[in-house]
Amino acid sequence: MSISDQEIYQTCLKRGYFETQGNLKIQKKDKVFSIMMPPPNVTGVLHIGHALTFSLQDIMVRYKRMQGYKTLYQPGLDHAGIATQNIVEKQLLAQNITKENLGREKFIQKVWQWKEESGGKILEQMHHLGITPAWSRARFTMDEGLANAVREAFVTWYEKGLITQGDYMVNWCTHDGALSDIEVEYEENHSKLYHLKYPIKDSKDCIIVATTRPETFFGDTAVMVHPEDKRYQHLIGKNVILPIINREIPIIADSHVDMDFGTGCVKVTPAHDINDYEVGKRHNLAFIITFDSKGILNKEAGEFEGLERLEAREKIVRKLSDLNFIEKIEDYTNQIGKCYRCGNVVEPYISKQWFVKKQIAQESIKKIQQNLMNFYPKEWKNNYNAWMRDLKDWCISRQLWWGHRIPVWYCKDCNQQFASKNAHEDSCKHCQSTNIYQDPDVLDTWFSSGLWAFSTLGWGNNNAESSKYQTNDLQEFYPNSLLITGFDILFFWVARMVFSGENLLHQLPFKDVYLHALVRDEFGQKMSKSKGNVIDPLDMIKTYGADNLRFSLAMLCAQGRDIKLSTKRFEDTQAFLIKLENAIKFLELYAKQQDENFKNFIDRPNLQDYRTPLGRYIKSQFNATNKKVQEELDAYRFNDAAMSIYSFLWLEFCDWGIELSKVEKNAVFELGSIFKDALKLLHPFMPFITEKLWHRLNHSNLQDTESIMISPYPEDFSLDEKIQEEFMVIKDCITSARRIKILLDLNEKTIEHLMLLVHKPVDKEMLQKFVGKCAKIKNVEILKQKLENAIADVGNYCESFLNLKDIDLSAIKKRLYSQRDKFTKEIEKLSNLLSNENFVKNAPAAVLATNQEGLKNAKDKLEKVNQEIQKLSL
Numbered sequence: 001m002s003i004s005d006q007e008i009y010q011t012c013l014k015r016g017y018f019e020t021q022g023n024l025k026i027q028k029k030d031k032v033f034s035i036m037m038p039p040p041n042v043t044g045v046l047h048i049g050h051a052l053t054f055s056l057q058d059i060m061v062r063y064k065r066m067q068g069y070k071t072l073y074q075p076g077l078d079h080a081g082i083a084t085q086n087i088v089e090k091q092l093l094a095q096n097i098t099k100e101n102l103g104r105e106k107f108i109q110k111v112w113q114w115k116e117e118s119g120g121k122i123l124e125q126m127h128h129l130g131i132t133p134a135w136s137r138a139r140f141t142m143d144e145g146l147a148n149a150v151r152e153a154f155v156t157w158y159e160k161g162l163i164t165q166g167d168y169m170v171n172w173c174t175h176d177g178a179l180s181d182i183e184v185e186y187e188e189n190h191s192k193l194y195h196l197k198y199p200i201k202d203s204k205d206c207i208i209v210a211t212t213r214p215e216t217f218f219g220d221t222a223v224m225v226h227p228e229d230k231r232y233q234h235l236i237g238k239n240v241i242l243p244i245i246n247r248e249i250p251i252i253a254d255s256h257v258d259m260d261f262g263t264g265c266v267k268v269t270p271a272h273d274i275n276d277y278e279v280g281k282r283h284n285l286a287f288i289i290t291f292d293s294k295g296i297l298n299k300e301a302g303e304f305e306g307l308e309r310l311e312a313r314e315k316i317v318r319k320l321s322d323l324n325f326i327e328k329i330e331d332y333t334n335q336i337g338k339c340y341r342c343g344n345v346v347e348p349y350i351s352k353q354w355f356v357k358k359q360i361a362q363e364s365i366k367k368i369q370q371n372l373m374n375f376y377p378k379e380w381k382n383n384y385n386a387w388m389r390d391l392k393d394w395c396i397s398r399q400l401w402w403g404h405r406i407p408v409w410y411c412k413d414c415n416q417q418f419a420s421k422n423a424h425e426d427s428c429k430h431c432q433s434t435n436i437y438q439d440p441d442v443l444d445t446w447f448s449s450g451l452w453a454f455s456t457l458g459w460g461n462n463n464a465e466s467s468k469y470q471t472n473d474l475q476e477f478y479p480n481s482l483l484i485t486g487f488d489i490l491f492f493w494v495a496r497m498v499f500s501g502e503n504l505l506h507q508l509p510f511k512d513v514y515l516h517a518l519v520r521d522e523f524g525q526k527m528s529k530s531k532g533n534v535i536d537p538l539d540m541i542k543t544y545g546a547d548n549l550r551f552s553l554a555m556l557c558a559q560g561r562d563i564k565l566s567t568k569r570f571e572d573t574q575a576f577l578i579k580l581e582n583a584i585k586f587l588e589l590y591a592k593q594q595d596e597n598f599k600n601f602i603d604r605p606n607l608q609d610y611r612t613p614l615g616r617y618i619k620s621q622f623n624a625t626n627k628k629v630q631e632e633l634d635a636y637r638f639n640d641a642a643m644s645i646y647s648f649l650w651l652e653f654c655d656w657g658i659e660l661s662k663v664e665k666n667a668v669f670e671l672g673s674i675f676k677d678a679l680k681l682l683h684p685f686m687p688f689i690t691e692k693l694w695h696r697l698n699h700s701n702l703q704d705t706e707s708i709m710i711s712p713y714p715e716d717f718s719l720d721e722k723i724q725e726e727f728m729v730i731k732d733c734i735t736s737a738r739r740i741k742i743l744l745d746l747n748e749k750t751i752e753h754l755m756l757l758v759h760k761p762v763d764k765e766m767l768q769k770f771v772g773k774c775a776k777i778k779n780v781e782i783l784k785q786k787l788e789n790a791i792a793d794v795g796n797y798c799e800s801f802l803n804l805k806d807i808d809l810s811a812i813k814k815r816l817y818s819q820r821d822k823f824t825k826e827i828e829k830l831s832n833l834l835s836n837e838n839f840v841k842n843a844p845a846a847v848l849a850t851n852q853e854g855l856k857n858a859k860d861k862l863e864k865v866n867q868e869i870q871k872l873s874l
Contacts, residue, residue, distance in 0.1 A: 003702060005546060005688040009127055012707050018132040020072050023710045028068035034477035035061060035073055036453055037133055038485045038493065039141060041080035042119040043087055048519045048527065048565070049486055050122070051129060051537035055550040056516060056557065056638055057484045058131040062684035063633055064481075065132075066713035072477050074456050075133035077120055079142040081403040081445045082176045086342065088114050088402070104401050111402045115140075125538060130546045130687045132709070137468050139456050141448040142404070145468065149460030150448050151407045151421045153504060158408075158419040162360045162503075163396070165352065165408075169277040170395050172349030173339040174295035174309075177399030180444065181392060183492075184337040184346050193262065193332035194317065197325045198223060198240040201248060207232070207240055208327050210262025212334060213272075214320065215313045217242065218301045219290040220249055222268040224279065227253035229264050243325040245302050252283055274348045287350060293399070295347065310345065354397040354406060354441070361391055361495075364502035373498070376514040376636045377560040380487065387491055394496075396444045403442030411436050421462075450496035453509035454478050480510050484636075487515040514636045516557060522566030535565055547686035548573045554642040554685055576650060577689060583654050584693055587675060590661065590668040600699040601672030607718045613766060615670030617727040618657045620720040622648065622674050627717045629681055645681050653678065656731060663773045672697060677714045729762045729797045730770050736795035737775035740802055743791070743868070745812055750776040755790070755801040757783045791872060809872065816869050823862035830855040 016022050035057055040050060061073045088111045089099055099107040123138070139146055157163040171179040194214045197206040209223060223240055225232035232251070239248045256279055257266055270280025271287040280287055290300045295309045304312050320326050337346040365388050367373070368381070375381040397406060408419050411428035418429040427434050448455075455461065457473040470476075479501070485494065494513060501509030520526055521533040528534065540549045552573045556563045591598040607623065610616045625648040632641035653675065661667050676697050683690040687709065694708040695701050737754055741747050754777045758767070768780040786792075787801040830851055833839055840848065 003692065005130070006127065008688055008691050008702060008707075009130060011702055012132070012709060013127075013135065015707075017707060017710055018073070019134045019136060020070055023065045023068070023071070026066075026068045026710060026712050027070050031067070031069040032476055032481070033061070033064040033069040033071045034480045035482045035484065036456070036480055037073065037075045038489070039076040039078040039139075039449060039452060040122050041083055042077045042115055042140070043080050043083045044122045046122050046125040046129070046537055048535050048537050051549060052516060052519055052553050052557065052563070053485060054126060054129055054131045055553050056514070058129075058687075059550070059554060059638065059684040060482060060484070060633070060636075061132055062687065062709060063713065065709065066680065066683070066711065068712065070476070072137075072473075073131075073133040074137060074139070075123070075126075075135060076139035076452070076456065077123065077141070078445060078449050079115075079140065079403065081398060081400050081442060082342075084111060084115070084119075085400050085402040086176075099401065107401055128538065128541050128546060130550065132687075137456070139465075139468060141445075141452075143465055143468075145458075145461035145464035145466075146448060146451070146455050147404060147423065148421070148462040148464055149451050149455035150404045150443065151423070152460030152462075153451055153500065154407055154443070154447075155419045155421050156504065157356060157360065162357050163354060164357060165354050167350055167352050168355065168393075168395070169271075169274060169348050169350050170353055171337065172293070172347045172351065173342065173344050174293065174347065175342050175344050176339055177293070178351065178353050178395050178397060179339060179346065180395050180446075183340045185340045186335045186337050189334055189336040191332050191334060191336075193330045195263065195327035195329070196243070196267075196320065197327055198242065198267075200235065201239040201241055203238075207235065207251070207265055208263045209265050209267045211267055212332060213269075213313075214316050215297070215309050216269045216272045216290060217267060217316075218245060218297075218304075219269045219271050219288040220267045221270060221280065221285040221288060222250050222252045222283065223265060224252050224254050224257050224268050225265050226255060226257040226259045228255075229257070229259050232265060243320055243323060245300075254279055254282070271350050272348055277348065277350075289350060293349070293351070309347070353395050354408075354439075354443075355393040356396055356447075358391045358393050360503050361388060361499035363506075364499040364508060365389075367502060367508050368498070373508045373510055374512045376512060379560065380490065380513075380515050384490060384495065388495065394444075396447050397439075397441040398444055400442045403445065404448055406439040406441050406443060408439045409436045410439070446492055446496055449493060450500045451504075453480055453483075453497050453501055454505055459505070474505075478505065478509065479507050482512045482514065482636075483510045484514045484516065487517060490515060512636070517560065517562040519553070519563045519565055522564050522568070524562065524564055540570060544570045544574060545577075545688070547689045548577065550687075551576075551642060551685045554638045555646070557638045559637065576646060577686075579650055579654050580689065580693065583649075583658060583675065584696055586658050587668060587672045587697070590665060591672060594665055594668060601669060601676060601697050603676060604670065604673045606716050607720055610670050612664055612667040612670055613723060613726075613763075614657070614660050614664045614667040615674070616720050616723045618653065618667075618671060618674050620718075620724050621652050622678060622714075623717050623719055624724075625652075626677075626681060626714050630713075633684075642685055645678070645685070649678055649682070659774060660727075660730075660770060663770050679708065680711060680713055683708050725760065726762045726766070729758060729760045730767055732795040732797045733758065733767060733771045733800070734774045736793045736798055736800040737771055737777060737780075740791065740793040740800045741775065743793070743871070744802070744807060744809070745815075746807075748776075750778060751802075751807075753777070753779045753781065753803065755781045755783050755787055755803075757786060757799040757801070758797065760797045804872070812872065816865055816872075819865045820862065820869070823858050823865065826858045827855065827862065830858065 037057065038053065057073065061071055065071045092099065102110065154163060171181065171184050173179055191212055194211055196209045196211060196214065196217065198209055199206050207223060220242060225236065235251050236253045238251050240251060241248060256275065257264065268276045268279055268285060270276045270285050271289045288300055291297045291309050297304050297307050297309060297312055299305050304316060307315065338344065339346055368385065375384065408417055409425050410417050411431060411433055412435045413433040414428060414431040416428065416430040425436065428436050454474060457477055458469040459474055483494065497509050501507065518526065525531060525533060537549055548570055552569045553563065556565060556569065604610055607616065607619050610619045625644055629641045629644050632644060657671055661671055676694065679690045679694050691702060691708050733756055738747065741751065764782055771777065772780045786799065790801040790803050793800040834851060834855065
């Protein structure tokens with residue numbers, strides 16, 4: 001009975017093949033390979049981007065494992081602070097329960113409960129993709145050991161002055177709290193530009209201020225003009241009166257103003273605009289906050305107090321209009337920032353936050369410049385360097401309950417603060433008072449995932465969860481050999497791992513970083529539910545199988561180019577899988593015909609063990625492919641490696657090897673041995689079909705024997721160049737002979753005589769044998785010079801000749817003459833039509849173009865027919 005993909009997977013999992021000692025029998029001294037799985041969110045499900053990342057990682061892991069490397073593929077999940085808290089909050093709200101009703105401790109218990117019951121579905125889904133991480137070592141970023149590592153890193157940086165706290169302007173989501181710069185997504189927004197009148201004090205005149213955000217004008221503390229703007233120079237130093245609330249504010253001059261924007265006069269709201277924040281500091285302006293952390297307007301907004309900021313806009317504008325403080329309102333298109341999690345409009349907002357100072361990255365930047373870490377594609381290094389040059393302090397505090405609590409305590413008695421590596425503290429480190437409390441905020445999710453490359457190896461774990469790692473893991477597996485991830489989290493995650501690893505361990509965390517592009521639909525469009533073009537990997541696995549999905553993605557994954565994925569690609573790969581199945585059937589059939597006691601194909605490890613010319617040729621071709629594939633995988637050229645294997649198996653082995661073995665039948669045993677080695681090359685890409693075919697060739701089963709996944713990868717690169725050149729000529733002669741037969745409509749018929757003029761040395765008897773049987777020719781004559789007065793075909797290394805006197809050409813004549821008459825009449829008809837001036841003048845452009853194209857095609861076809869007639873001298 002056939003074994004299923006998941007039975008294969010579970011068998012290998014239970015045997016421990018995925019673990020670091022899984023390939024112990026073939027491990028080589030000092031060969032170590034480590035790769036980290038980007039920990040997917042605990043809230044996530046497997047999408048096509050995950051499928052690509054995990055497939056590429058697993059291809060490298062299986063490849064290295066078979067090469068004898070001690071291999072660590074580290075799995076795990078990210079606690080995903082904002083996303084996870086949002087899910088649990090919504091579930092509670094459906095029961096009319098708020099997190100505030102529960103309190104912090106009980107709410108966190110609810111989140112843990114949800115994580116245990118529903119979280120981590122993506123880990124189960126990964127099994128269906130066939131990836132082979134060391135599941136026994138799976139970590140969760142909120143595990144005790146990793147929590148210890150987070151506190152270790154925080155306190156280390158805190159004591160070095162690299163983590164500081166202060167009142168800063170940050171990106172603020174009124175739902176999710178503080179965000180870092182790269183957590184804000186910008187999109188085009190169609191809004192309005194409001195021209196507001198600000199009366200000038202002691203004057204009947206007004207100054208017109210253009211703004212897109214009238215709801216923030218209650219926080220204005222100045223009006224600003226350019227110092228060289230002659231329209232307003234006489235007003236600098238005067239005051240204006242804010243409408244509705246009648247507060248006086250000064251008119252100031254600053255070169256920051258764009259004289260061409262709006263009226264050239266702008267309002268300054270230092271507490272609610274990132275640029276105005278800097279202006280406010282330069283001019284010592286007041287910072288007036290007009291709404292709270294939830295976006296609710298406060299008492300500074302007067303009668304509008306209690307309204308949500310965006311909902312208040314229309315009411316404020318109506319009031320300004322009623323009081324005649326609006327000059328005009330124009331349509332306006334601008335870019336607005338939105339929270340990457342919930343899509344809420346982000347506000348610049350002043351609050352007390354914790355920051356990692358940008359100086360933390362200085363040494364890592366230098367080491368990247370020294371090429372101590374390689375980027376693939378290499379162009380990403382420039383993008384990385386450009387971003388790091390403009391690096392800003394990283395806001396790491398989040399106003400959430402779910403996450404790593406900031407390990408800082410405050411003393412109510414001595415008003416001091418202290419950081420601690422302990423999860424709990426009972427007394428103040430300064431005055432020993434017990435009247436202390438912990439910072440209520442949690443750390444940005446990326447803080448803990450930024451430690452992933454080494455915290456999972458035991459760094460900072462303080463012996464917690466020691467079953468998940470070994471004491472020498474850091475020495476063995478750090479720096480990691482390779483990181484494979486999408487380019488879209490280069491700055492979210494990769495950059496943070498780089499400077500965290502370098503600063504804490506004084507080594508860059510990776511030797512190589514491979515950044516793959518996006519998976520798009522067949523037309524190059526980004527996949528989205530709204531467009532209805534999403535390809536669900538789980539659906540593709542159900543329909544086509546995991547092998548198909550993995551191989552299809554790899555085939556399309558060229559460095560630096562987005563992947564255009566369609567079901568046509570899966571269908572093409574399916575044809576390849578069928579080709580492999582048919583190859584096995586043929587090998588088994590021929591082997592039994594040659595030896596009725598046949599049981600399995602014996603492995604032949606090197607070229608010297610192959611005796612038949614065909615066996616030596618296919619083996620030499622395989623060795624060349626093997627060398628090429630290993631070079632391509634070592635350079636992370638996944639598409640090239642997949643294509644090399646595909647080309648060998650389909651074109652060289654199935655199309656030629658099997659065809660030629662019908663002539664040299666005793667080569668079938670050697671072909672079977674080569675096919676087994678070829679399955680090893682294919683295994684990292686297609687783990688399930690290769691497992692099944694491997695055991696079928698061995699007449700074994702996985703339940704009783706070891707898996708192909710821990711068999712040694714082929715190492716023989718030796719070539720038989722002489723036999724390769726000979727078969728290159730033989731294949732060319734067969735192709736040429738078949739072409740000349742097709743010309744005469746004799747393709748499926750056996751003909752008596754063909755003459756060959758060969759331009760490269762080749763064994764005469766071998767050539768005649770293969771050409772005669774493969775091209776269905778009874779007698780193949782080898783010429784020493786060209787044959788005159790015969791039909792000929794010219795190949796790359798030969799010329800084929802047929803004497804026409806013995807061939808009945810009547811049927812060919814009839815066909816060619818009929819085609820010539822047909823195309824001649826068609827040309828005459830279309831030429832007459834297109835020479836008619838009235839038709840050309842009145843016909844629609846599309847009709848005219850169709851007829852012109854038809855005339856061109858008819859002429860091309862007539863020319864080819866005439867060439868055939870001339871070639872056959874009819």
